Amino acid sequence: MKITLIHGQNHKGSTYRIARKTAEKTGGEIDEFFLPKDFSEGCLGCLACLHRGREYCPNSEKVGKIFGSMLSADVIIISSPTYVMEMTSHLKGFFEHIYTAWLAHRPEEAMFSKTAVVVSTAAAMGMAGVTKSMAKQMFYLGAAKVYRLAFRVMASDWDGISDKTKAEIESKTDKLARKIISKSGRVKPGFKTRFIFEMMRAFQKKNDYAPLDKEYWENKNWLGKSRPWKGG
Template identity: 35%
Template sequence: MNILMINGTMRKGSTYAIGKMFIEKTASEGDTVKELFLPKDMPEFCRGCAVCIRQDEKKCPDYLIYMRRLTEMIDEADLLVFTTPVLVYHVTGQLKAFLDHYGYRWMVHRPEASMFRKQAVCITTAAGSGTRKTLRDMTDSLRYWGVARIYTYGIAVGGGIDDSSREKIETAVNNLALKIEHDTSKVTPSLRVKALFHIMRIMQKKTGTTEVDKKYWEEKGWLGRERPWR
């Protein structure tokens, strides 16, 4: 299994520690683990030019320097692990900028077929509240990317992980690791993801969003009997 950990900050604090704990519990011998750190691996903000949606994602101003490498790593991964601390009730600005670059991959446009066979885990920590909203920032994108199975964990840790919270975290991480399917051929999309796909399929059949999008769906055979999870 190929695991990709995408960290919403360069700081290796409580959130990163929980993410690493999860990977240690999940990864088996022979699995590969790669890590990305933001903003180092993607320092640019999305410009909102929409050229990726209207024309081609390869025309994104950041494609050659950053996006091509990141997209290849995402597509090769079987399990995506996102970590971010809560900043003002949301993900870090670095992670938001990263997710913004993948608007063209939302199901309303041109979802990548391999997403419908992937698993993802989103992890966040806060000094107090805000974990629910922060997790939603990540799961919204992953769900609309078409990721088959998405799991989340958020916890308030105050100033850091102390002895009183460590046992609770370890139990939660162990339970999370047990949910991960190591036989990737058995991973199938949730009913919610399938329902979203069918809604977008109907829309593409009726009117489409752009000519580029409709052609993409036609070439994939998704307007007919083909489905990305089969």
């Protein structure tokens, strides 16, 4: 199993530990990134990715390294502490750089067989909204299955977390790792992904706004009978 682990923070606090635990319990080779250490840029809005290709993004080298790892992984785990009820700004900045790989634009076939896990902790509130938002990113990138782990930790670091909450964290990460292992190699996109894909397909047929997107769909024969989850 190959696991890409992306942390929306540099430090190794509660959120890091839960994400890392989930990866280790799932088992396999882990490729790990920390933001902002490994990527700190926000989108400049130049739209080079949309109109010319992601390789023309001024930050393409750094983005490509992380996104490339995601594409070659079986499982993608993304973590972010809850900051002002949102994911961290650095993680959001990273997602901005790969939006042209959304279902609405030029999704990557490799994503349609991936399992994703999104993890957030908050001292008190906002963690469920943050995992919902992170899950949305992974869904629109085409990830076949997205699991959410959200914990109210009532603490500002791991040592401050109660034994009861730590036991809950152990139990939930155990269960999730077992589920991921048992479904390994058999992960397929659900109805919602396939439905949105068909909507996007209808849109691409008359897309005059982003010709590169339309060309991409034509070349993949997705405007014909091929579908990315069917391997061709």
